[in-house]
Amino acid sequence: MSLVIVGSVAFDTIETPVARKERIVGGSCTYSALAASFFTRPKIVAVVGEDFPKETAAFLKKRHIDLKGLTIIPGGKTFFWEGRYGDDPNQRDTVRLDMNVFSDFRTELPASYRAPDILFLANIGPDLQEHILAQVKRPRLVAMDTIRFYIENQPEALDRVLRKVDIYFANDEEARLLTNEKNLIRAGRSLLDRGPRLVVLKKGEHGVFVFGADFTFGLMAHPCEGVVDPTGAGDSFAGGFLGYLDKIGNLRASTIRRAAVYGSAMASFTIEDFGIERFKSITPSEIEARFAQFKKLVSF
Amino acid sequence: MSLVIVGSVAFDTIETPVARKERIVGGSCTYSALAASFFTRPKIVAVVGEDFPKETAAFLKKRHIDLKGLTIIPGGKTFFWEGRYGDDPNQRDTVRLDMNVFSDFRTELPASYRAPDILFLANIGPDLQEHILAQVKRPRLVAMDTIRFYIENQPEALDRVLRKVDIYFANDEEARLLTNEKNLIRAGRSLLDRGPRLVVLKKGEHGVFVFGADFTFGLMAHPCEGVVDPTGAGDSFAGGFLGYLDKIGNLRASTIRRAAVYGSAMASFTIEDFGIERFKSITPSEIEARFAQFKKLVSF
Numbered sequence: 001m002s003l004v005i006v007g008s009v010a011f012d013t014i015e016t017p018v019a020r021k022e023r024i025v026g027g028s029c030t031y032s033a034l035a036a037s038f039f040t041r042p043k044i045v046a047v048v049g050e051d052f053p054k055e056t057a058a059f060l061k062k063r064h065i066d067l068k069g070l071t072i073i074p075g076g077k078t079f080f081w082e083g084r085y086g087d088d089p090n091q092r093d094t095v096r097l098d099m100n101v102f103s104d105f106r107t108e109l110p111a112s113y114r115a116p117d118i119l120f121l122a123n124i125g126p127d128l129q130e131h132i133l134a135q136v137k138r139p140r141l142v143a144m145d146t147i148r149f150y151i152e153n154q155p156e157a158l159d160r161v162l163r164k165v166d167i168y169f170a171n172d173e174e175a176r177l178l179t180n181e182k183n184l185i186r187a188g189r190s191l192l193d194r195g196p197r198l199v200v201l202k203k204g205e206h207g208v209f210v211f212g213a214d215f216t217f218g219l220m221a222h223p224c225e226g227v228v229d230p231t232g233a234g235d236s237f238a239g240g241f242l243g244y245l246d247k248i249g250n251l252r253a254s255t256i257r258r259a260a261v262y263g264s265a266m267a268s269f270t271i272e273d274f275g276i277e278r279f280k281s282i283t284p285s286e287i288e289a290r291f292a293q294f295k296k297l298v299s300f
Numbered sequence: 301m302s303l304v305i306v307g308s309v310a311f312d313t314i315e316t317p318v319a320r321k322e323r324i325v326g327g328s329c330t331y332s333a334l335a336a337s338f339f340t341r342p343k344i345v346a347v348v349g350e351d352f353p354k355e356t357a358a359f360l361k362k363r364h365i366d367l368k369g370l371t372i373i374p375g376g377k378t379f380f381w382e383g384r385y386g387d388d389p390n391q392r393d394t395v396r397l398d399m400n401v402f403s404d405f406r407t408e409l410p411a412s413y414r415a416p417d418i419l420f421l422a423n424i425g426p427d428l429q430e431h432i433l434a435q436v437k438r439p440r441l442v443a444m445d446t447i448r449f450y451i452e453n454q455p456e457a458l459d460r461v462l463r464k465v466d467i468y469f470a471n472d473e474e475a476r477l478l479t480n481e482k483n484l485i486r487a488g489r490s491l492l493d494r495g496p497r498l499v500v501l502k503k504g505e506h507g508v509f510v511f512g513a514d515f516t517f518g519l520m521a522h523p524c525e526g527v528v529d530p531t532g533a534g535d536s537f538a539g540g541f542l543g544y545l546d547k548i549g550n551l552r553a554s555t556i557r558r559a560a561v562y563g564s565a566m567a568s569f570t571i572e573d574f575g576i577e578r579f580k581s582i583t584p585s586e587i588e589a590r591f592a593q594f595k596k597l598v599s600f
Contacts, residue, residue, distance in 0.1 A: 017482075087482040182317075182387040184505070185523040205484070206506040207520060218520035218597045220507060223485040257600035297518045298598045300557035 003246040004113050005033050005239070006045040006132050007122025007145075008102060009052070009070070013082040013095075014274065018228050024275035025056045027079065028122040028145065031235035034279040035266035036243030037063040038287060043113050045069035045132065047105045049076035059280070068110045076101040089230040089271070090204040109135045118246050121165070122235060123147050126157035133164060141251070143167035143242055145234070151177050163195035169238045171202045184209070198256065200241070202234050210260050217257045220298060222268035222290065229274045233267040240266030265290040303546040304413050305333050305539070306345040306432050307422025307445075308402060309352070309370070313382040313395075314574065318528050324575035325356045327379065328422040328445065331532035334579040335539030335566035337363040338587060340546040342539075343413050345369035345432065347405045349376035359580070368410045376401035389530040389571070390504040409435045418546050421465070422535060423447050426457035433464060441551070443467035443542055445534070451477050463495035469538045471502045484509070498556065500541070502534050510560050517557045520598060522568035522590065529574045533567040540566030565590040 007029030013022050029046045036042040043066035050072060060067060082096040105128065115137045121129040121144040129144060142165045150158050151174060158178075162168060168191060172184055178194075181187035184201065188211045191199040201209040205224070210217040241263030248255050265287055269278045307329030313322050329346045336342040343366035350372060360367060382396040405428065415437045421429040421444040429444060442465045450458050451474060458478075462468060468491060472484055478494075481487035484501065488511045491499040501509040505524070510517040541563030548555050565587055569578045 183525060183527070186525045189525070203506070206503070207518075209520075209523065216523055216597060217600070218507075218523065219600070220509075220518035220520060223509065223516055223518065225483060225485045225489070227483070254600070261600055295600075297516060300517070300519070300554070300561055300595070 001040060001117045001246040001249050003036055003040050003042045003118045003120065003242055004045060004069070004109075004116040004136070005029055005036065005042050005120045005122060006129070007032065007120075007124055007235070008079050009044075009046040009048050010079040010081055012231060012275065013080075014229055014231055015084040016227075016229050017085070017087060019274070021229075021274045023080070025053065026081070026231055026275050028124075028235045030060075030276060031232035031270065032120060032122055032239030032242070033060065033065050034063060034276055035236040035239030035263075035270070036246070037065055038266070038282065038284065039240070039243030039262070040246040041066065042239075042243065043069055043116070045107060045109060045113065047071040047073060047101050047107065049073055049078040049101045052078050063279070066112075069107070069113055071105070071107055073101045083231065085230060089227045090206075092230070106131060115139075117141065117249075118143065118242055120238065120242050121145070121161070122238065126150055126154050126161045129161045130157065130164075133161070141166050141245065143169065143238065145169040145238060146174065148174060148177060159194065165196050167198045167200060168194075168196040169200045169202065169234070171204065171234060175199075175201055200238075200260070202237055204230070204233065208237070208260055208264060210256060212253060212256065215253050217253075217260060219260055219264055219294065222264060222294065223297065224268060224271060227271045230271050231275065232270050236270040237263040237267040239263075261291055261294050262287070264294065301340060301417045301546045301549050303336055303340050303342045303418045303420065303542055304345060304369070304409075304416040304436070305329055305336065305342050305420045305422060305542075306429070307332065307420075307424055307535070308379050309344075309346040309348050310379040310381055312531060312575065313380075314529055314531055315384040316527075316529050317385070317387060319574070321529075321574045323380075325353065326381070326531055326575055328424075328535045330360075330576060331535035331570065332420060332422055332539030332542070333360065333365050334363060334576055335536040335563075335570070336543030336546070337365050338566070338582065338584065339540070339543030339562070341366065342543065343369055343416070345407060345409065345413065347371040347373060347401050347407070349373055349378040349401045352378050363579070366412075369407070369413055371405075371407055373401045383531065385530060389527045390506075392530070406431060415439075417441065417549075418443065418542055420538065420542050421445070421461070422538065426450055426454050426461045429461045430457065433461070441466050441545065443469065443538065445469040445538060446474065448474060448477060459494065465496050467498045467500060468496040469500045469502065469534070471504065471534060475499075475501055500538075500560070502537055504530070504533065508537070508560055508564060510556060512553060512556065515553050517553075517560060519560055519564055519594065522564060522594065523597065524568060524571060527571045530571050531575065532570050536570040537563040537567040539563075561591055561594050562587070564594065
């Protein structure tokens with residue numbers, strides 16, 4: 001099986017109630033590829049500037065992430081985001097955003113990327129998502145994520161992409177915005193009519209709902225006593241979820257439920273440290289232990 | 301086994317996005333006794349005025365609720381609350397509150413109430429909670445609930461009661477306020493140090509956490525597509541929870557987990573209609589079916 005992930009690789013400056021960190025590596029592609037790398041060998045598609053740290057590239061390679069689709073723009077500057085979190089980890093303010101090399105990124109996929117089993121169109125513009133989608137032979141599974149900005153500014157392009165994907169990952173705010181439904185359950189289910197076979201609603205500290213045609217799965221978030229940095233939790237969730245699906249190779253409801261647990265496990269690790277730090281120490285047995293903790297948490 | 305519930309019996313005027321209802325019967329004692337009545341035969345302690353409808357008293361009796369502890373004040377007016385909900389069912393504004401006969405309610409328990417297995421001190425002032433507690437032979441289990449008003453205005457009396465109870469039911473706002481902890485998991489666990497053996501954190505549409513000395517249980521709320529009236533959900537949860545414990549008669553972790561599921565089931569019925577309406581049609585097989593739905597929802 002193979003998983004291609006398209007998204008952002010970025011520098012983030014992050015302020016949380018715990019501390020402030022300047023220009024640490026982040027981005028939707030980075031987080032989801034790292035999370036997926038504990039289950040499969042993801043190939044990434046992204047763009048960075050010449051300022052991107054060689055140590056990070058080396059770390060991604062060490063995690064068996066394929067960087068053939070990572071474009072480095074000579075003299076360019078990597079995408080930059082600055083955000084601030086208050087006491088509610090589900091809420092954040094964007095302080096600054098510099099698209100830099102990302103602003104008009106269009107790419108031709110390497111030949112080895114053009115027949116993936118799973119394609120994940122992470123948080124990038126819907127036009128770029130379509131541009132990538134047009135370059136691959138129909139994968140077994142296409143998943144997508146988006147953000148408020150594209151829902152508000154490119155609703156038609158977004159609707160076109162939604163009709164072409166199998167899984168849509170949204171957080172609660174995005175789902176409500178896109179459907180104009182206040183009730184989250186109705187919002188989630190109504191998104192199934194827009195194209196995807198599966199809608200995954202991420203509620204942050206309140207857990208996740210997965211809506212399928214014939215089942216709904218709900219999972220509490222791991223009870224975390226100290227969120228250090230919520231950044232990348234949703235991307236790590238998606239990466240763990242899709243990485244596990246790629247490893248198992250089927251889409252049975254039971255597999256999807258377990259994928260959501262592995263996704264939640266990866267998200268729960270991510271928030272324990274700033275940026276991608278936590279990925280440097282996670283072990284497979286820690287992941288299995290957390291899976292078992294989820295089982296204990298919700299069983300009755 | 302036997303369960304005594306002390307709390308308010310009230311008239312509520314309720315406005316939700318669905319409709320407005322004037323002076324319908326509500327109150328923490330009413331909701332929790334009705335929810336408990338599907339598992340055991342609760343005895344209630346409360347006070348009403350002469351304006352309290354005979355049909356409601358008849359309905360409570362039909363549900364095998366013991367009304368010997370219900371004081372009717374001749375010429376008195378029943379406690380009245382008016383509240384308004386917006387789109388978020390977890391948020392409400394109190395528009396008006398008339399304590400009426402409740403304002404200086406002190407009561408002597410009937411002899412048949414003085415040796416309960418379980419005593420539930422629902423949402424009433426901590427002084428009254430202590431006054432009741434002093435009249436019973438040490439029950440196997442004492443549970444309590446409170447509201448923001450008492451946390452802010454009678455913190456010392458509240459702390460005394462907390463030290464004497466086994467189970468504390470709180471919603472997320474109350475838990476944060478009482479502990480000064482922003483993180484809900486830390487808030488819940490730290491409440492265990494204040495006295496109770498079990499802390500039950502009700503998160504409304506986001507489900508419930510139960511914290512014990514050696515386990516944590518988390519349950520998603522029933523995925524409800526249309527909340528008609530959120531009033532009484534928390535009280536119905538507590539009633540179903542304690543009613544089930546009274547029926548089963550032990551406090552094993554597995555029993556407590558199931559009690560939380562039955563509590564959530566009762567809360568999920570309550571919000572499907574205004575006030576106590578839904579209790580008029582619930583059947584035992586509906587409750588078992590909802591229990592099974594919860595199992596399906598969260599299993600992996």
